[in-house]
Amino acid sequence: MEELRQALRVQGRVIYALILREALGKYGKSKLGYLWGIVEPIVQILILVFIFSALGRKSPTGGDLAVFFTTGIIPWMIYSNIANRLSGALGANQALMSYPHVTPLDVLLGRLLLEATTLIIVFGIIVTVLQVIGKSVPIYDFYNVLVSLFLIIFFAAGIGMINATIRIYFDSWDRLFSAVNRPLYFLSGVFFTASSLPPQARKWLEWNPIFQYIEWLRSGFFSTISTNYIKYDYAVGCAFFMLFIGLLSVYLSRHKARNFI
Template sequence: MSTQDITEPAHTWANFKRGVAVQRRVLVALMIRQLMTKYGRSNIGFLWLVLEPMILCCGVLVVRSLISDSEENGVPLISLLITGYLPLTLWRHLSSAGTFLLRRNGPMLYHRDITLLDCAFALFMLELGGCTIAFTVVYWSLYTLGLVGPIYDLGLMASGWLLMALLAFSLMMVFGVLTEFYEAAERFIQPFQYLFLPICGFFYMVNWLPDYAQELSWYVPTVHCYEMVRGGLFGPIVETHYTPWYPVLWSIAMLAWALPMVDKARDKIHFG
């Protein structure tokens, strides 16, 4: 065996570690850039990443608590709202960020180590981190006040949350590609978000629906995520219906279409 054969694995491992270090620095730098661009350097700055979804969620909780009963179909209203509104916030923040995502990050391609996917993943990590912290703070505040119960299955709840993030990231990439090829697509994103709201799973649980509506709801991938989040919080006191692989298949299908199109969309980006 030659000396080159013996040392090759070491060089390969060293290159891998060096690549991981570079990738980590790139993602951290891009996340800081996103924070500075969106929230600026003054006042509380990046804390708005967490405070914004918290304030909106608390506003919804207060208004609904004043106009509705304390329970809905036997489920505590506050618990139902936080497991509905905060996943919805994650979905909308991430998916809507896809509008002209590639164009907005085009100038970063002048840096050799940065790709469009790096920019997209940095935004994904930022929004996921902010919404997750907001969810945690809101839940523990309400739990401390005795307004919500303990989490029954944290693993199931976290799985539903992460699947919602994966779906939203996949749709973000689809929107990013579509808005580069068809500028008019931007006009349809907000209407789509609003039209999708009644069926996404935010307002209901599958078990509340008539049999024919249950069959239809299972075709909506976000419904499975909501059911998992609520099943993880409530446990056996509610009946949930979900199939984890279904939103995964939707995500794979969207990414399988969007990712190969990123390079083609890149050619349409014009630098000013």
């Protein structure tokens, strides 16, 4: 038992050190780097609010546009950032994996935890700022908010681990994945809700797991969101299935991952 605790302590220190290294590499030593992590999603939200307001469009939920886009942009960025950033994690940390205590999974977990934690903190900051400036941000069901965030993190982690594994064997995979993934930004509910879609379009988009997670998260903020279109079992199943496949792919490629460059 003592050996297990010691091993867990060592791995915990390794992952913590990797998180610090990733943070320094992504944001630099300047505080402005960390500030950009907060500013980037805010800029995206403001641009969308400006465009929709200029076009005379209202929020499909009947609430504030800024709140509506916050609940779409942040979960999308959680998925996108994790899926893309994990893809290059193994290549960027090849030298560290020459140490026996540093495994490919540690490297991926370090980057995953940094991305997920950063964006959840940013989410909290934006929601707090919106409340301070007088916007109505009612959290209708905190449980739905929490569960949907965890599910999209699990789903994105699985996709990211699969990407990282494929890249071991196919170095150009990043470009192909980006080309396939980019249209999902417009098909995942960032700009709309399920109930605002024509039935024929909704029938197809309901099978997009990211759309399901965003709809699920919004149901925690807006009582006007219909939960009739959320496939709960499907959304949970996709998250855990992709996470399992991601972990399995990392395990099967663990030796190749240490020296694929």
